[in-house]
Amino acid sequence: MRTRILLVCLLIGGWLTATADDLHPRHREALFYHLQGDSLEAGAHAMALQSRSEQTDPRLALLLAEIQIAYSMPKNAETTLMGVGADQVPHLASDLAWERLARLAYDHNQADLAVRALSRLSPEAPGTQQLLLHALLDLRAENPQSVLERVGEADLRGDSALGAYLGFNRALALHQVGKVQDAVRLWDEIATADARTEDSAEVADFAAFAAGIALLQAQDAGAAQQRFARVRTQSVVARRAILAAGWAAAEQGAHRRALGYWRLLARGTPRDGDVLQALLAVPVAELELGRVSSAQDAYQHAIEVLESEQNWLTALVDGLGSGRWTPSGERLIPMEEAEGAEHLIQTLMANPGLQAEVRRVQELDWIGHQLAAWTEQLEHHELMLRTRAAGFDVVIPRIAARLKQLDLDALQDRQTRLQSRLSTAQANRDHWALATAKERSWRRQVDDVRERLMRMTETEEAVVLQERVDRLAGVLDWQVHSAFPQRRWDATKGVREVETFAIRLEGQVQRLGQARSTAWAQVLDMTRRVQDLRVRISAQRRQLVAISEAQQQFLKAQVLAELKRRQNHTDSYLAQARFALARLHDRELNRVAGR
Amino acid sequence: MSSPFLTKVLRRMRRLAVGIGLVAAATAAADEPVALADEIESLKQELLALNRDLFLLEEDLLTPTDTQVLVFVSAEPTDWFQLDSVQLLIDNKEVANYLYTPRELDALARGGVHRIHRGNLDQGAHEVTAFFIGIGPEGRPMRRGATLKFEKALGPKYLELQMAADEPKRQADFWIEEW
Known part of the structure; x- marks a missing residue:
């Protein structure tokens, strides 16, 4: 998502840069600050220039909208973009405005506004981005058929990251309507295409992972494993791909290989959901290999890790609930007071909502x-x-x-x-x-x-x-x-x-x-x-x-909710691990008694 | 194999795969405290307006339009010169010497311009000289200059120190443009 937004920003930025020669230096000065992420300075310069100019320059208004979006001011950006779109400006400018507005509306769950903005695009507007936005809106509305009617194979030509995104979403739609083989074929195409940019490489990782999952669901574990192996280690889905590769190996009866994947993953921080799952998957593989004692040890280890995690979470929740710790901007929880706060911040910050x-x-x-x-x-x-x-x-x-x-x-x-x-x-x-x-x-x-x-x-x-x-x-x-x-x-x-x-x-x-x-x-x-x-x-x-006071309270409530969600998760894993270990003990006892 | 974990993992992963394009946006927008978010946005809007008014006040106070002279730097990326700093002289007197950070150089390469100097000048003839200091071909330190004689009349004067690639000559070109 972040990358897609970035892409659109780059498109507008690219247009601004491409037409920069005739832009007044004061205009490009605002761009200079914007490109460095200094929205306050960029916005002030752009607004000062607007207040001095007698005529409205759509490029300046578009830049201001980008600054407002970067500064988390979606409503102001909406007004600015609507102003540009409604003005008598060249098609290129109004199309950029409507398209940016559609994306902004999509990102803020305003599907109606997104559709209205898309309907204002001129026939000359570039097709790929429009199609991508339509496809995303259709998928969100759980209407995959519409995606397939709108996006044909012919639309996926070209090697841009946008084309790859579009292809990915068409494959999602195919999968949702039950055309698994077609979906996998398309994901494979995307995953094996020559990725020239980080954006394209990221889409390729997601495509390989999605194809793997689809194949795993279709009981083709061997083919699934090949897809998981394509995911790069630096990808955001790398850990999930390792976990899934373990299950694919296990499905094929290759439990030793599965164990290798899960052990690798289980070495990670226990605050990661995939790591917790791997901790519980390791004893399953050990059992499949007939190593009951190792399985018991693995369950025991998992229980210890989960208990420690649970204790830590309980202490944090109590600390926050009693008002001893207050989340602040610079330090979510005062470091000196909360043990392992650094890990907490890392894990909490993985949640985009909390991040915001x-x-x-x-x-x-x-x-x-x-x-x-x-x-x-x-x-x-x-x-x-x-x-x-x-x-x-x-x-x-x-x-x-x-x-x-x-x-x-x-x-x-x-x-x-x-x-x-x-x-x-x-x-x-x-x-x-x-x-x-x-x-x-x-x-x-x-x-x-x-x-x-x-x-x-x-x-x-x-x-x-x-x-x-x-x-x-x-x-x-x-x-x-x-x-x-x-x-x-x-x-x-x-x-x-x-x-x-x-x-x-x-x-x-x-x-x-x-x-x-x-x-x-x-x-x-x-x-x-x-x-x-x-x-x-x-x-x-x-x-x-x-x-600030209200925001701190809200953040505190969010952090507490997130911690409690994690507590519930950990509790559930812990219960499963304890139950599995108890069953193993029972089984062993029965075996010994039977002997 | 029919592990409950596998079923669970598959369900979770299927959701992930199907919702891959939707997850981030949905999470970001969930439970948004609308009134608070609106208040913060309105605060930011006022903050931008405040900064604009401060900026305009500062300009009116320090460099009134009649005497104002603004000098900007723009630099297209070239293979033949890597900019480090710019030294600026007006009427043989150094008025600015600016060392660029990688982040600023990136912003310049993407079309931004940096205001290196804001000052006052009397009406009449003046001379501006700029030295672009950086690394030339084969990593050699390089210093290239450009000079312009200009007439300052009433009203603001904008000058742009420019650097761009001269492809046929396979070198960087430096010049000063009046706006």
Whole structure:
């Protein structure tokens, strides 16, 4: 089941990853936390992004739903998924939403909702997953015929783990309608297929085990044993397969082999149901081998183990019942007080229901720590806001004074004058308007010399000088004229830069003015938000105390129920072992008396 | 052989085999204390909303949108570079140096991005430099850099330091993208 859920998560995750290139980094940041199992951070990021976005992104909503599911919030996830499915979104997104909702509903025993969600899938939706969900729902409704009508052999093609699951469920349906050989053939196909992933290998183990059981029921113990031998030692059904392999061997009269399997299993912890069964199976095999004394010893050993187990369970039940021990999230039962508590935790945690409850207690503990940490964080924020407010007291008057000194109008005037001079020079092609100071000075000197020469008597020497001065004036004119385009460009650029600077300065002045007027409003707003959060956190802490207490009580009741169930089990095994041992003694006594 | 144990075992195993797909879900959902579960779910919902509001408050307080700059790291897995850490410099000043855990690297490989830096920058021209430090081909230590000049205007600025495989060149490629 866990693997199936994982598969669907991976499918959605895969889709998110496959389309990740155009996803905003903030979106993928939420995914980053989700992929690390940090649902609180992932959820907060996804919700923050949703509150900032104007448009709803179905991918973000799907991610949020996955986060909610991972954080054990099925009702919220249901609402989120329904929202995506009902929205006008691409088929791919709505199909993923409906299918995820169907699986969620199936996992929470809401068959009607699961069927409704499946009916909303588009014709383009991938078939295998739909079929698998339908098959699971039909099997739960004890309607194997419907599975067979819905899932044909052709649907089982492909090497995916999903296909294998589907095949497994079709085989279950075949078995339920009495087509044992067909069921075994299909399970065999799955068990012997090339398992490329751990998921596929796990399905293969289950298939091999199921085929073995079916064959054992059909009195074909030899074939059954071959199937049990296919189950991997690391599989979750490995111990059961060993136990069953023993029975298959015993069915064939191979009691020595059966004994080997059961002894191997009986070495395990007695808190495991399969181990307890193996403990009682060992003397049965010993009897079959005619070793009465060994059988008696084996029964005696089983009784000792079971009695010790019973005493231990009684002590735990008494301890819990009297309130001496309280199950908590971190330690189900305080280790220092309960002997063998570690084993108890291991065995109790094998029950998925209890696992979920313990996880819930742990989550509540963690929420308590988190709320305390947030309270502290808010204190820091408050301090920061107070410091900022104190800073404003100093800075704002300074800004006001500096703003007063700035004469933006004067700057504007200067820029306008420069622009006007440039335009006039351009219109009149007045090259000298853009001449350098040095050139003007030279021009003045040349004009001065020319004037002095004009006042002189016209001699041959004066004429030569006049010509030289004219040439100088010409060179100077040419120089100013040829430099004019570049100078005009530089001047235009300069004027534009001044204009840009003036605009930017004006913007800055405006923003400063605005910041000055909004600074206090922002500080006040944030202080209000901090206070609001403080109130909410306090309310949460109060609520948490009540919920934690109720959850602890519920967990305690669950643990007690589980322990009592185990007590009953152990009692029943113990009674069987004692009865069998007594019968053996009687038999021996009768035999001796008869002799 | 007709052992009562066998009959019992078979019955139990048959139930297991037939109900293999159903057992876990049925157990998980059994005896669910509905009101308590609802209360816990509602508490979690409020907790998420609280964390969101705290997150938004923190951003508004520490990095207002006008000056905000966020730098993210994304890393596609490649055979030519195994990322260990990233060093980030803005305007030649180190602002982050982050060493990744295997769990974070896995999340990056599956499409997540890590926000390596959240800070404030004035409007105008800036330069960001990132060094990707890790293990290159044949287990050699490797340090590769990428630089980007960018203009910070009003509003948040998002930068993504990216690493991906350049298949034709058989090497890892590193660059910085503006969003």
